[in-house]
Amino acid sequence: MIKRKAWACLLLLVAVISCRKSFEDRPLNFVSEQYIWDETDVTGNFAQQWVHKIYSQLPTGWSRINGLPLECASDDAVPSNPGNATWNMINSGYDPLNTFDNNWGSAYSAIRRVNIFLKNYRRVPWIDSLLPKWLGAEVRVMRAYFYYDLMKRYGGIPLLDNQVFEADDPALFSQRRSSFESCVQYVVNELDAVRDSLRPDETLANRGSGNGNGEGSDGGAGRIRKSIALAIKAKVLLLAASPLFNPSSTPALDYTGYAEGNTERWKAAADAAREVMDLNLFALENNRYLLNYTRVNKEFIFTRYGASYQSEWGYRMSPVGYNSINNRACEGQVSPTQELVDAFPMKNGLPITDPTSGYDPAKPYNNRDPRLDQTVFYDGATWLKRKVEIFEGGRDKPNSAAVANGIQTQTGYYLKKGLANDASNAGFTTVMFHPSVTSTFCLIRYADILLMYAEAQNEYGGPDASVYSAVEAVRKRAGLSPFTLPAGLSKDAMREVIRNERRVEFAFEEQRYFDIRRWKIAKQVYGVPLHGVSIIKNTDGSLSYSRKTVASPYFNEASMYLYPVDNKEILVNSSMQQNPNY
Incomplete structure (x- = not known):
């Protein structure tokens, strides 16, 4: 004692x-x-x-775990620095003595x-x-x-x-x-109990778009309001309906999941997301870059109140061959995977695996979903008025100690998500005195509500018109042409469309990491070799692309879909149950 x-x-x-x-x-x-x-x-x-x-x-x-986004421990990216502590989790997983994201x-x-x-x-x-x-x-x-x-x-x-x-x-x-079910009920009851006691929401017209200086008309940005309570409720109910916690077979232990599957939980999640949609308080911003440097806009629902802009994000993420003011070298700390890049469809909305999509392996980044250019630096992209060079020996992959600390991309790509649109600028955009900043971290935005609704409604009743409408709204804003989906998709086919839309729309927003766990697909997509690209510039100026393995993450599906409770908690509390197989 x-x-x-x-x-x-x-x-x-x-x-x-x-x-x-x-x-x-x-x-x-x-x-x-x-x-x-x-x-x-x-x-x-x-x-x-x-x-x-x-x-x-x-x-x-953005930089929450070991100075990097959480997705550096998912199938979307790895750390550029081979000495970053996140590699310990990638290579060895986690356990009660060596926790991760605890x-x-x-x-x-x-x-x-x-x-x-x-x-x-x-x-x-x-x-x-x-x-x-x-x-x-x-x-x-x-x-x-x-x-x-x-x-x-x-x-x-x-x-x-x-x-x-x-x-x-x-x-x-x-x-x-x-029990997990008791936790869900408690949280939902709490949200329902106070939803009408919160300060009133700003109307869409009053909130409008940010002014480019990181501010909008809502001086109380981030304050909890009814819309936020409803959005959190939708997140909780979607989690509860998902395969990890709502298995169709093999009952889970009472403190890890429900005893049996129940499609009505999908309906509850869909209804909760629809309630947010029916508020008519939010809309998709036409310009996705606006999400990167404003803290108030039409799309943000729940942001971290009082969070400052991510300091020096442009230096830390831009390719290593770039320098900016004060001749500071950029660091390229995050290396997106080839798997993430391949998830982005062509601009015509077709996956690159579709033989009719127009995808050309010799020109792999041409005519792709505009979100690819907004998310990833690839070879030949334009940044700060020059072409990015990630071919072997290029300015952004020199394969030498000339770069800061000898660190460069592991995958042939660098992270661009969260930066301002500085392709044609001589230097980083400065907002709130920070160069090429990310915005206040958004926990829930309206595109998430739309795709949450689509996922839950599809699982409950199949791909009806409302499911198509929600998914296509996100694809239309992305700039896909045509943005419409083929008629007559099956529930399974629509499920894959929705999951991929979530991946490319919310890359590096802490969605994919948890999505592959709640969908219970992490073993299939993460516990397998992850890849990058090696690009050779030939003597005639042409480029040759070859796929390479960059990581073989460890993932034990018998235990790792849930985190272990830290061993210290077990030592001081003999009543604390550990999660299975740890």
């Missing part, structure tokens, strides 16, 4: 210290309950800072902060009667999201409701995991 208490005290100390950033004007020993829940502060200023801290714990992508501690830290707020915020003499109502609802939605973020990694997890444990409370060390 002494060991348990020491561990709990350490966790609580870390949580308290991390809170201090919101209260820097006072020494740590002055940050007390009386200070935060100030019974003389009619504005609730310190209580609001507490909520801002919770917002800051929402996940942010958000258990951070999520429960945020949940604890929510519960502390709910326990104390009524002590503040709020002069604005609406504000405490909104804040109370906002933190409950965030708590639901943190639970969702845990569930998609671990399955069923401990539900704390409104409890705030003290370090010496024995109950802290006897928490058991709830």
Whole structure:
């Protein structure tokens, strides 16, 4: 018990210290309950800072794991640096002693902060009667999201409701995991309970598009609103309906999944996504590049509130042969795979494997889906007024130590997603004083809602007109011509179309990594060799392309569809069940 208490005290100390950033004007020993829940502060200023801290714990992508996007551990990319720690997971997987993307501690830290707020915020003499109502609802939605973020990694997890444990409370060390079904029901109930108590949504007309400086008309961008609660509900119900947690056979353990498949769960997910669509508050932005450098636009539903623009993203992602202001060398830290590049269809919407598509292996990047050029740097693409050279010995793949730290692409490609459209510019676009920036990380955007609806409705009732309409809207905005799909697709054929649309539309937005797990296809698409391309420039100036293996990821389908619970959690809590086969 002494060991348990020491561990709990350490966790609580870390949580308290991390809170201090919101209260820097006072020494740590002055940050007390009386200070935060100030019974003389009619504005609730310190209580609001507490909520801002919770917002800051929402996940942010782009450089979240070992300085790289999460997709560097998927079939979409690998790290360019062979010494990056993500390679450990690629080569060896994860286990209770060597975890990856472990958000258990951070999520429960945020949940604890929510519960502390709910326990104390009524002590503040709020002069604005609406504000405490909104804040109370906002933190409950965030708590639901943190639970969702845990569930998609671990399955069923401990539900704390409104409890705030003290370090010496024995109950802290006897928490058991709830069934996945119980977790889904709890989260959905929470979202339904507060949906109408949140601050009102901005209308589509008022929100409009960003102004190019990273701002729009909505000064409260990122604040939890009804639309966000509904969108999170749709995400949760889609996860619950997916094959990993809704198997058609082979019942799963009670804390990892449902006992049997149920098509009605697909209907619930489709209905939830449709409710967001029917709000008529969102639309697809005509220019996808706008999503890269604005934090307010027609398409963003849920963004990480208060997140700054990703500093120096252009330097870190651009091909290694480029330099920008101050002669700083670019680093090309992410290497997209050939599998991702091949997933992009031709501009006529046909897959490159279709013999009628017009695909030419000698000119593999010609006439492709415009999203390819917006996502990946390939050989011959234009960037900063010159052609990208990724052929062997080219400026962007020199095969020498001349590049920064000797690091260059592993696959023949570099990541472009998140950058401004600087092909014809002499230097990086500067927004908010950061060069060629990414926007505030968007957790849910309207294209996601459309494809979530299409997926769920297709699984429930087949590819009806509404499924076609949702998918084709995304393809039309992408610039495919024609964007329409063949009539009479089967459910299976439409499923493959939707899954591929999700892959190319949301590349590097932390969708693919979890999609291949919830669809239970990770063994087939990730636990196999991944490839890149080697390009030789011949003496006559022509190019020869050859496929090469760049990684052979380890994936044990008996265990790795769910994460292991960190061994430390098992040591301090004998009631904590480990996930199967770890």
